Amino acid sequence: MRRALVMVMALALATALGLAACGKTEQNTSPDPSPQIVDNSVMAYLSMARARHHEANVQESQGDIAGALGALAQLAQAPTPHPGTTIPEVDEVLADTYARMAELELTRDGLDAAARDVNDGLLHAKDATFFRGHLLEVQGIIEEARGNRAADAGRPDEATQARKHAVELLREAIAIQEKVVQQKTEGDR
Amino acid sequence: MVEHDDSLIDAPPSEEELAESARLRDALDGKAETEDAELLRAVSLAHAPRTLEPAENERLVHRAIATARPTRRGTVVRIAFGFSTVAALAATVILYLSSQGTVARQPAQLVAVRSTQTLFDKPFESRSSASARIDRIAMAREGDLRENRFAKWGVR
Numbered sequence: 001m002r003r004a005l006v007m008v009m010a011l012a013l014a015t016a017l018g019l020a021a022c023g024k025t026e027q028n029t030s031p032d033p034s035p036q037i038v039d040n041s042v043m044a045y046l047s048m049a050r051a052r053h054h055e056a057n058v059q060e061s062q063g064d065i066a067g068a069l070g071a072l073a074q075l076a077q078a079p080t081p082h083p084g085t086t087i088p089e090v091d092e093v094l095a096d097t098y099a100r101m102a103e104l105e106l107t108r109d110g111l112d113a114a115a116r117d118v119n120d121g122l123l124h125a126k127d128a129t130f131f132r133g134h135l136l137e138v139q140g141i142i143e144e145a146r147g148n149r150a151a152d153a154g155r156p157d158e159a160t161q162a163r164k165h166a167v168e169l170l171r172e173a174i175a176i177q178e179k180v181v182q183q184k185t186e187g188d189r
Numbered sequence: 190m191v192e193h194d195d196s197l198i199d200a201p202p203s204e205e206e207l208a209e210s211a212r213l214r215d216a217l218d219g220k221a222e223t224e225d226a227e228l229l230r231a232v233s234l235a236h237a238p239r240t241l242e243p244a245e246n247e248r249l250v251h252r253a254i255a256t257a258r259p260t261r262r263g264t265v266v267r268i269a270f271g272f273s274t275v276a277a278l279a280a281t282v283i284l285y286l287s288s289q290g291t292v293a294r295q296p297a298q299l300v301a302v303r304s305t306q307t308l309f310d311k312p313f314e315s316r317s318s319a320s321a322r323i324d325r326i327a328m329a330r331e332g333d334l335r336e337n338r339f340a341k342w343g344v345r
Contacts, residue, residue: 035301038333050327053320103316134313177312
């Protein structure tokens with residue numbers, strides 16, 4: 001009788017351990033806060049971005065700057081995958097797209113529109129990367145063009161102010177690029 | 190054929206035969222124990238069993254109960270419990286180990302989103318190279334997506 005009681009207690013203990021193990025399994029398979037993976041949504045967005053840039057290439061090669069800007073604007077306004085989740089690839093593609101749009105605006109003297117594009121792009125490139133450096137470089141070129149325009153219009157003070165700002169932006173761009181290159185060099189060692 | 194000497198039947202018993210006879214009689218009365226007496230007593234009781242004394246009956250019953258072996262039923266129950274316990278413990282260990290393995294493998298298999306900075310070695314050039322950069326980003330992540338698909342399918 002006593003042995004039977006011990007056996008029953010051992011069986012109960014084993015069952016409890018089994019249930020505990022099952023419970024732990026369920027807990028571990030529940031969604032965890034792991035980073036977003038590269039999935040179909042991310043890839044679809046990147047594929048769409050690629051197509052828009054090539055569409056812009058075709059328009060630009062035909063001298064249709066407005067058409068090229070229209071293609072890139074559609075990319076900039078397109079819904080992004082996984083709203084509310086930071087996806088570096090998407091931010092970097094948008095930063096580069098706004099930089100290209102700003103450069104296209106420059107070709108038709110759209111300085112204010114170009115400046116707006118750069119500001120929109122900088123919202124997607126807050127860290128020190130080639131993308132941010134490139135945007136600051138374009139911003140410096142815009143200020144340089146603004147200074148030249150002011151000088152041509154006989155507004156020397158405004159030209160001086162714009163050119164000074166251009167130099168500051170271009171130096172900031174250089175500093176970021178040098179920092180990124182240095183980080184990459186150290187990473188390669 | 191063995192031949193008997195009839196003169197021996199009528200001969201008076203010897204001293205040795207008398208002593209042996211007395212010893213056998215005592216043994217049959219229960220006063221002594223000999224092999225011959227035990228055999229003769231068994232034959233006698235088989236022919237005419239005597240009444241068992243109550244005290245002796247009680248002693249025999251107690252001795253039988255004390256030396257009785259447990260029934261097989263109790264043994265079967267213990268074996269069943271023991272086997273169930275071992276099986277449950279083994280199942281617990283297998284479940285625990287398999288769940289640990291599954292959880293540990295998942296995160297390492299899938300490629301996460303990340304900066305594309307590593308794809309570029311030098312600062313960007315003018316707008317004409319923008320589409321080439323997007324090409325590079327898309328192609329790199331296309332490879333990552335393929336890796337993730339294979340990982341989900343269990344192919345490596």
